[in-house]
Every structure is written in C-alpha cells, then in structure tokens.
Amino acid sequence: MQILMVAAENDAIEGAKVGGMADVIRDAPLALAEQGHHVSVIIPDYGDYAQYYPSRQIACFSLSFAGSIEQVTLTELELPSFKAEKGSTKNQQGCVRQMVISHAIFTEQGIGRVYLDDESSRPFASDASKYALFNAAVLEALTQNHLACPDVLHLHDWHSALITVLIEYASRYQALKSITSVFTVHNLALQGIRPLQGDESSLEAWFGSLSYDGQVICDPRYPHCINPMRAAINLADKVHFVSPTYAQEVLLASEHSQGLYGGEGLEQDLLNANNEQRLVGILNGCQYDSLVSDNVVSREQLLTTAKHELLTWIARSEQLSSSHYIASQRVIAWLEQDKITNDTSVTNTGPLVTSVGRLTDQKMLLLRKDQTVSGNVSLLSRLLEKLAEANGRLIILSSGDRKIALELTQLMAQHNNFLFLNGYGQALSDVIYRSGDLFLMPSSYEPCGISQMLALRAGQPCLVHAVGGLKDTVQHLENGFCFTGNTIAEQQEQLMTVFSQAIHLFQQDNSCWQQLVTCAKQSRFSWQESVARYVRELYS
Numbered sequence: 001m002q003i004l005m006v007a008a009e010n011d012a013i014e015g016a017k018v019g020g021m022a023d024v025i026r027d028a029p030l031a032l033a034e035q036g037h038h039v040s041v042i043i044p045d046y047g048d049y050a051q052y053y054p055s056r057q058i059a060c061f062s063l064s065f066a067g068s069i070e071q072v073t074l075t076e077l078e079l080p081s082f083k084a085e086k087g088s089t090k091n092q093q094g095c096v097r098q099m100v101i102s103h104a105i106f107t108e109q110g111i112g113r114v115y116l117d118d119e120s121s122r123p124f125a126s127d128a129s130k131y132a133l134f135n136a137a138v139l140e141a142l143t144q145n146h147l148a149c150p151d152v153l154h155l156h157d158w159h160s161a162l163i164t165v166l167i168e169y170a171s172r173y174q175a176l177k178s179i180t181s182v183f184t185v186h187n188l189a190l191q192g193i194r195p196l197q198g199d200e201s202s203l204e205a206w207f208g209s210l211s212y213d214g215q216v217i218c219d220p221r222y223p224h225c226i227n228p229m230r231a232a233i234n235l236a237d238k239v240h241f242v243s244p245t246y247a248q249e250v251l252l253a254s255e256h257s258q259g260l261y262g263g264e265g266l267e268q269d270l271l272n273a274n275n276e277q278r279l280v281g282i283l284n285g286c287q288y289d290s291l292v293s294d295n296v297v298s299r300e301q302l303l304t305t306a307k308h309e310l311l312t313w314i315a316r317s318e319q320l321s322s323s324h325y326i327a328s329q330r331v332i333a334w335l336e337q338d339k340i341t342n343d344t345s346v347t348n349t350g351p352l353v354t355s356v357g358r359l360t361d362q363k364m365l366l367l368r369k370d371q372t373v374s375g376n377v378s379l380l381s382r383l384l385e386k387l388a389e390a391n392g393r394l395i396i397l398s399s400g401d402r403k404i405a406l407e408l409t410q411l412m413a414q415h416n417n418f419l420f421l422n423g424y425g426q427a428l429s430d431v432i433y434r435s436g437d438l439f440l441m442p443s444s445y446e447p448c449g450i451s452q453m454l455a456l457r458a459g460q461p462c463l464v465h466a467v468g469g470l471k472d473t474v475q476h477l478e479n480g481f482c483f484t485g486n487t488i489a490e491q492q493e494q495l496m497t498v499f500s501q502a503i504h505l506f507q508q509d510n511s512c513w514q515q516l517v518t519c520a521k522q523s524r525f526s527w528q529e530s531v532a533r534y535v536r537e538l539y540s
Helices: 020-034 125-143 162-169 171-178 228-235 244-249 267-275 299-315 322-343 361-367 379-389 402-414 426-435 451-457 468-473 488-508 510-522 527-538
Strands: 002-006 038-044 055-065 068-077 095-102 152-156 180-185 238-241 279-281 352-359 393-400 418-422 438-441 462-465 480-483
Touching: 002 020, 002 125, 020 038, 020 095, 020 152, 020 527, 038 125, 055 125, 068 125, 095 125, 125 162, 125 171, 152 162, 162 171, 162 180, 162 228, 180 228, 228 267, 238 527, 244 279, 244 468, 267 279, 279 527, 299 322, 299 418, 299 426, 322 402, 322 418, 352 361, 352 402, 352 426, 352 451, 361 379, 361 488, 379 393, 379 402, 379 488, 393 402, 393 426, 402 418, 426 451, 438 451, 438 488, 451 462, 451 468, 451 510, 462 468, 462 488, 480 488, 488 510
Parallel strands: 002 038, 002 152, 038 095, 152 180, 180 238, 238 279, 352 393, 352 438, 393 418, 438 462, 462 480
Antiparallel strands: 055 068, 068 095
16 A cells, blocks of 8 residues: 655654654554555655755655745655664565655744744744645645655644645645545644635635635634644544544543643534544554663663753853753752762662653643642642652653743752753653653643653553543553543642552552553553554555
8 A cells, every 4th residue: 555644743854853743753654664555754844854864856846835836846865774673664565755845935944943933923824834835745746746646645733734625625636536535633732723814824825716615624713714623624534533532532622721621622523523434543652672771770870861961951052041050950969869878878769750741731731730729839849749758759851831941940949859851852861761660641631642651661650641642551550540530620639649649659569569560561552553553444
C-alpha cells in the first residue's frame, strides 16, 4: 500500500519537533514499512534541511496562492543511519521516504521556527497562511505528478486539514477525491480558526475563486470563520483520535470551569462522524529497542547532567534568569547534601518524583491554585510539603508559559526539595526518566501522551489523571496510580489523596512497590499493533 503522510512536525528531521505529533510522524511510518507498506512523509522546510542531510531535489514548480504565482521546491532527504536503527527505513517489503517542501514563507520569521507567535487579536494568522500554502503545494505536487498518487492520504491535525477542503471544493483537484483520506487529531484544542474573508490570512485571501459550503467548514461558534479542524472532521473518509478513551471523551461538550474537556465546540460533528462509523480511536505506540538502556542512573549522575545542562542554558543569554540561578544553586546544594549523606553512611530513602512536559494549562492546571483550601495556595506546594515529610524530592523539566514558569520558580525558592529546570534537553530528559521513582502527569486532558509511556518504559510507576491516553496506559495499583473527579476541586482532592497513597506505599511496602516497577517496565504499547489497526480500520 502507498501512503502519503502530511504533517507540520517530524522528529526524524532534527529541529522539526515541538510536541508528540513529531514522535508519531517519526515512528509510525517505520512500523508501516516493516509491515510491507510504502510511506512518504512530507512537512514544510523550516530550516533549509538539505544543507544538513544528503538530499535529492525532486521538482521545482509553481502554484497559484493568495493572488500570486509562487515557486516551491520538493526535496527528498536521506536521513542518517542512526534513525534507521529504530526500524529499517528500507527493507525488502516497504520503505519510508522523507520529504520537505521549501518556500520563503516557512522561514521568513526565523530559520528553524516551526510555529510562530501572533498577537492575541489575530490567532494562528502567520501559521495559517504558511500551512495553507503548504497544503496547496502538496496537492499541486500530486496533480503535476511530482509525487505518485497514494492509496491513502493521511493528514495530521489542523495544519494539513485544508487539503480536505481543496480536494472537495477546488475543481483542479477533483481527480484526487478517489484517494482514501484519513485525518488524525492529535490535539483538538488547537483548531486553526481564521476568518473567511477580510484579512490577508483568510480562506478567500488564499483561494479567491474557491466555492465552498459554510455548513461544512465554518466554525459553529464563529460562522464568519473557517475551522480547518472541523472541515477535515466532516470531509475525511476516516477520523482518527490517538487513544480509544479520548475518542469517546470528545463526543461530550467541554465544561472547562468544571475541569472537563471534550469536543471543544465540535462535539456534534464528532457525534455525526461516530454515527457514520468514521471515527476511530487507536492508541499511539512507543519505541522499545536497543536504544533503551537498562543501566541504573545514580542521583549524582542525574544532578551532574542537570548542572551541565543549566550551564548551557545560562550561556545562551547575557542576562541570568532567576529560574536558572535558583536551579543551579539547588543542584549544587543537593550534590553537597548527597555527598555528606554518603560520607556518614546515612541512607537517603526518600522518593524522587519527576515530571517532563510542556508548561501549559493542560498539563499544569491542577497543580496551580488549590480549590480545596482557602487562600492563594497551590496544590503543588501541598504536594511538596507531603513529599518533604518523606524526605523526598521533586524535579520538573519543562518550558512554555512564562506565567507558569514564574510560579514554579517562586515555589522552588520556597521549597528546598523542589528543582524546576526551565528548558529542555534530550540527554537530561533521558536520565530523569531513568532515575525517578514516581512520574507525575496530572493533565486535565491528554489525547494520548508520550511522557507516561517513556516513564513506564524506564520503570517509573506513573501518577496520572485517568483521562484520554493516560487512562489507556496506566492502571491503578498495577503500573501506577490514577485519580479522577467531576470538578477541578474533586480532581485536586483526589490527586492529593492518591499522591499520599503512593508516597506511603513507597515508604512502607517495598515488595509491592517493586512489583509496580516491574509492571511499569513490562508495559508495552507497540507501534506494530497500532499501525496494524491503521491498515484494518483507517486505510481499508
């Protein structure tokens, strides 16, 4: 089977990753190739990638966009051999081709920037325009035979959703209607909504002669706007959510004030797709291969890695941030403290709790203001106090929202058992996964999640909110701990209760805890199984 995957991110290419979608685009094609399929992956060229990889220019061609004739280049990249170690990119049956489309719009606001920040009054404006051009270029490459027509066109998130609109309504692309279209939703909260007209970043500005049905593609809340996510949900042959539980949650209306996240305004369209048997929930996979080390990481190794990473971050700016300064002092203090502990033969048995992820309300809402107590107290502060009673520590590796980062920095100054590392480093994240005792992931919603899979793979039981992919991968008192709740206050109360239960179990029942560790390490979420379901339930 010939499959063309179109996405905004791809971790097979260095610098083209922001979130979990990139891991999927890196790994799923390899698993499909191992099952005999031919997969082509295409993303925008954010960083002139042909300079860094052996490459072959396939074509330079023109297309009409936003009232002008634009020139784009289609290039195939030959990726380094270490990527192939995760699963052969070429074998006797299938193969994976990695391609990029180049145009100045993808780099005009900075080389290597995947997503851009716009004013709050014009959300998605810059990104929407560049992905509109990207979508049109993919279809033009197919129409001009620079790309062979696939059996399946697999589109990922709103960034590739306009492909379904152009195939449905643009006469030039009618011949492509025979291709099976699959639309995967990685994050329903981001929908790429833009005006229909009256703005340079609008549907009619990009494609002025397009006739369309507003009942299909317009946002149900803002009828003067196009909603690319909604359009693809309504127009694709199959709609795929990245975990079975999340595929059911989105059929209900969201109630953010109550801590409930569902269809985000698109629940009726999703119900329609479900009733038409077009909606499928298939869990993402995780890599289990020779690159996964079973070597134990000592606390000293972890802290030394964090120290080196912090120095790298500090050197990037002339000004020293408060988060990096306090974190550096905390690392030095912990190293000295652990040295004294070892010298006096006193065993530090306290648990190390870890967390790795983006600083967003999705990930951090429940850890912020505690609705179960009076005053401006954060639940994270209460968790740290409970952890201190057990002589335990918490390390969070994360970056993103500046306001949340400041809150965590202030908490780090108040609690000497807390280390907040405001950034990201692959080597650092690896040692955190491999050295922690308990992984904390209390997301308000989680379409699938990769962090909990990586933590489980390394033998860390996970404490999670039983939603979306977290519910599908972590079972209470089997390979981790789960909490629920029908309101934010209930969720916070249950999180506190379950956290206390986990810390007590770690301290008081080593046999039970080691069984949790063993079950965590043995948990498997195979890409081979996931892509087999792709073929059966999405591509057929």
